[in-house]
Amino acid sequence: MRETLARKLLGQHLVGGKLQQGLEIGLKIDQTLTQDATGTLVMLELERLGISRVRTQLSAQYVDHNLLQEDFKNADDHLFLLSACRRYGVWFSRPGQGVSHPVHMESFGVPGDSLLGSDSHTCAAGALGMLAMGAGGLEVALAMAGEPFYVATPAIWGVKLTGSLPPWVSAKDVILELLRRHGVAGGLHRILEYYGPGVEQLDAWDRHVIANMGAELGATASVFPSDHRTREFLEDAGRPEVYRELHADEGANYDVEDTIALDRLEPLIAKPSSPGNVVPVRDVEGEPIHQAYIGSSANPALRDLAIAARMVQGLRIPEQVSFDINPATRSVLMALSKSKLLSSLLEAGARLHQTGCNGCIGMGQAPGTSRNSLRTVPRNFPGRSGTQDDRVWLCSPETATASALRGSITDPRRLGEAPRDVVRRVEQARVTRRLLILPEDSAEARATQLVKGPNIQSLPQFDPLPDSLEIPVLLKVGDDVSTDEILSAGARVLPFRSNIDRIADFAFEALDAEYAPRARRTGPHAIVAGSNYGQGSSREHAALAPRHLGLVVVIAKSFARIHRQNLINFGVLALKLGDAGDYDRLQVPDIIRLRGLHAALRSRAPLDVDLGGHKLRVIHDMSERQIENVLAGGVLRPIAPAQLA
Numbered sequence: 001m002r003e004t005l006a007r008k009l010l011g012q013h014l015v016g017g018k019l020q021q022g023l024e025i026g027l028k029i030d031q032t033l034t035q036d037a038t039g040t041l042v043m044l045e046l047e048r049l050g051i052s053r054v055r056t057q058l059s060a061q062y063v064d065h066n067l068l069q070e071d072f073k074n075a076d077d078h079l080f081l082l083s084a085c086r087r088y089g090v091w092f093s094r095p096g097q098g099v100s101h102p103v104h105m106e107s108f109g110v111p112g113d114s115l116l117g118s119d120s121h122t123c124a125a126g127a128l129g130m131l132a133m134g135a136g137g138l139e140v141a142l143a144m145a146g147e148p149f150y151v152a153t154p155a156i157w158g159v160k161l162t163g164s165l166p167p168w169v170s171a172k173d174v175i176l177e178l179l180r181r182h183g184v185a186g187g188l189h190r191i192l193e194y195y196g197p198g199v200e201q202l203d204a205w206d207r208h209v210i211a212n213m214g215a216e217l218g219a220t221a222s223v224f225p226s227d228h229r230t231r232e233f234l235e236d237a238g239r240p241e242v243y244r245e246l247h248a249d250e251g252a253n254y255d256v257e258d259t260i261a262l263d264r265l266e267p268l269i270a271k272p273s274s275p276g277n278v279v280p281v282r283d284v285e286g287e288p289i290h291q292a293y294i295g296s297s298a299n300p301a302l303r304d305l306a307i308a309a310r311m312v313q314g315l316r317i318p319e320q321v322s323f324d325i326n327p328a329t330r331s332v333l334m335a336l337s338k339s340k341l342l343s344s345l346l347e348a349g350a351r352l353h354q355t356g357c358n359g360c361i362g363m364g365q366a367p368g369t370s371r372n373s374l375r376t377v378p379r380n381f382p383g384r385s386g387t388q389d390d391r392v393w394l395c396s397p398e399t400a401t402a403s404a405l406r407g408s409i410t411d412p413r414r415l416g417e418a419p420r421d422v423v424r425r426v427e428q429a430r431v432t433r434r435l436l437i438l439p440e441d442s443a444e445a446r447a448t449q450l451v452k453g454p455n456i457q458s459l460p461q462f463d464p465l466p467d468s469l470e471i472p473v474l475l476k477v478g479d480d481v482s483t484d485e486i487l488s489a490g491a492r493v494l495p496f497r498s499n500i501d502r503i504a505d506f507a508f509e510a511l512d513a514e515y516a517p518r519a520r521r522t523g524p525h526a527i528v529a530g531s532n533y534g535q536g537s538s539r540e541h542a543a544l545a546p547r548h549l550g551l552v553v554v555i556a557k558s559f560a561r562i563h564r565q566n567l568i569n570f571g572v573l574a575l576k577l578g579d580a581g582d583y584d585r586l587q588v589p590d591i592i593r594l595r596g597l598h599a600a601l602r603s604r605a606p607l608d609v610d611l612g613g614h615k616l617r618v619i620h621d622m623s624e625r626q627i628e629n630v631l632a633g634g635v636l637r638p639i640a641p642a643q644l645a
Contacts, residue, residue, distance in 0.1 A: 002249040006156045006191040006223045009131040009246075013114045015148050021155050021255065022189075024623040026148030027131075031058045031108060033117035034090075035100045037065035037361065037489070038137045038539055040077050040498040042118055043084035043450070044459050045141035048636055052446060053089045055146030058108055060091040060436075062100035066494050067356045068363055073495035076453025080498070085439060087448040088144070092437040098329035098355040101125065102300035105208060106331060107433040109234075110242045111226035116143045120215040120538040120562060121297050121378060127207035128233070129226030129246040134215060136540040136566040138635055150625060151561075154220040157190040158254030161198030163263030167418035168411075170307075171202060171209035172299060172376065172396035176268040177260055179216060180278035184480060185532045187219030188561060190256065194224050195248055198262045203424060204233035205301035212298050213378045216275040218535060218560055236425050238433075267411055269374075270394035273382040274480065281399050281411045290371030292317075292404035294397050295326025295353075296360040299376035302332045303424040308401040309341035310419035311412075312348035318407040323350045324365055326358050330435065339423070362386040362490030374400045374409065381482040381536060383510050386490045456498040460548050462571045462633040469594045471524045471552060475508060475515055476588050479530035483542035483563060485510045486534065497541060504545040519549035528586045529556035534563025543567045553592070555609070555618060557583055568626050571634035573597075578606060578617035585616060601627045 003011075010019055016026030032054075034042045039061050046054075061081055066074045078095060085092040097103055100117070101124040109115075111129035115122060118137040125132035135149065143149050159178070165171075178186070192214050194207070202210070207224045214222035226246035234243045267281040294308050305325060317323040325345055327333040333355055336342040346352065359365030360377040366386030367373035373385065373392045380392035393409070402412035412418075439445070477485075487493070487507055496503040508515040519525060527546070533556040534542065543566035553573045557580045567574045577583060586592075593610035600607050601620065604627075608615045622630065629635050 124212035187217030300328030
């Protein structure tokens with residue numbers, strides 16, 4: 001049988017179940033990635049699970065999100081993570097090393113390995129031919145303990161690339177084209193596999209840009225072949241020995257197919273406030289801008305900053321525009337500093353920020369009130385930037401820089417001839433790895449005491465799911481609600497990530513400021529949602545905080561993959577409407593009644609929700625394993641050593 005690369009990778013890591021679309025499978029995880037916005041919970045979960053040492057080939061913890069140290073909270077969390085890495089045997093990337101995804105790709109990426117990360121953009125590592133997936137922190141903690149990662153067998157979506165990119169068009173426009181065609185749920189329960197003659201026109205960093213934003217399509221993973229471009233990247237990183245060639249069989253059959261002619265693409269831009277709201281740049285030219293932001297995990301390469309430097313050389317950014325430069329790794333920052341590129345940017349008026357996620361996660365760099373901000377980041381959900389009425393547009397470095405120079409949204413093709421021979425390769429990548437902290441395997445390290453500041457609190461425990469529920473609908477939300485809207489990121493909220501009781505005060509604040517106090521008064525309750533509920537970040541706080549406030553049931557038209565699993569992991573019943581039209585029948589403050597839950601869930605039969613005067617049908621499509629976890633009140637309970645894989 002002629003196999004796709006994605007199915008080969010799934011098969012090589014399969015430890016449970018059958019590769020049949022939609023059925024749950026268990027996958028062996030070789031590597032894990034955690035970052036500080038999610039890693040603090042992962043380490044607390046390892047403590048609760050009773051783990052003494054990680055059992056993966058490699059696990060790495062990055063400090064890249066919460067870099068602002070306005071008080072003790074972020075600094076204390078960094079020290080906690082350092083102590084946990086020493087205790088559990090995890091690599092530690094200190095603040096300032098860079099964004100997790102490009103640093104991991106430089107330092108640890110191995111073609112053919114599986115990678116599970118507590119960050120939805122972990123899929124970026126598919127640029128090297130890895131089976132890389134984002135998940136909730138608890139699933140990553142279990143993988144670190146040696147347990148399989150469970151996921152429904154995805155369909156394989158083959159995206160054939162032909163031709164080569166024209167001047168002023170870059171990798172960001174490729175993924176924006178897919179989002180233009182298919183929207184933010186177009187990749188749900190699918191792995192995107194890129195193939196065809198156009199692939200070799202893209203270097204490893206171009207592929208990273210595209211694979212990273214597969215998360216915005218809702219995809220389980222994105223996969224590129226491992227070829228001479230991969231070998232070139234690994235040579236630059238000082239790790240040529242890990243290279244191996246990987247590709248689909250000639251004539252492999254894909255479940256879904258699409259084709260992108262690279263040479264026919266034009267500059268694209270996602271309008272506020274969704275990555276799927278994509279139009280040609282020429283359609284929105286002339287909109288005045290306040291900020292142009294270049295960098296982040298979605299455009300982390302030296303090339304992305306070098307093109308901007310070449311474009312602004314000898315010119316000046318208008319005074320009303322904040323031109324923000326965010327190097328994604330220490331390697332890129334060093335390469336900029338050793339060349340004239342950095343001086344070109346600074347002389348033009350650029351603001352240089354530390355290597356990290358920064359404004360992408362709302363950690364500084366918030367735009368002005370109702371002002372347009374053009375960013376090369378992966379997401380523009382409402383308020384994610386830190387400004388509640390923000391107007392964030394997603395685009396390429398070329399479009400962001402051209403617009404910064406003109407002071408308004410500008411198609412970069414209007415600037416004439418594109419810069420040639422833009423520097424791409426960074427040979428200092430090995431320096432970044434030299435500064436990572438290697439886990440020590442010694443009795444002393446294993447006995448390390450976890451350093452917990454006053455904001456680091458124990459995780460809450462939840463009761464098993466009762467057999468009958470009679471609870472009110474406390475909140476109703478619409479389609480495409482993101483985890484940022486369920487629980488905001490940013491400098492005001494994320495410092496409480498290690499304190500669930502405190503961070504719960506911010507739950508649904510952006511949609512209903514009274515939800516948290518109302519939930520604390522009410523106790524057990526339900527939420528009703530539209531389609532694609534919980535898109536975006538993998539932060540399990542968006543499930544855990546409402547659960548702590550009494551959330552027991554979510555009834556939605558459909559769920560985003562990671563958030564649905566996070567709900568299940570903490571014992572929240574995630575139910576889908578059998579008839580999407582019933583969404584209009586459920587209102588606040590309806591009382592819903594569910595009887596005989598245990599037997600109904602185990603039989604996998606549809607459930608009837610009693611609204612008093614009438615009933616409506618819901619389904620759950622959970623596996624046996626997921627059902628038992630929900631009934632038990634969640635997954636978070638100690639694992640006996642004999643249970644470990």
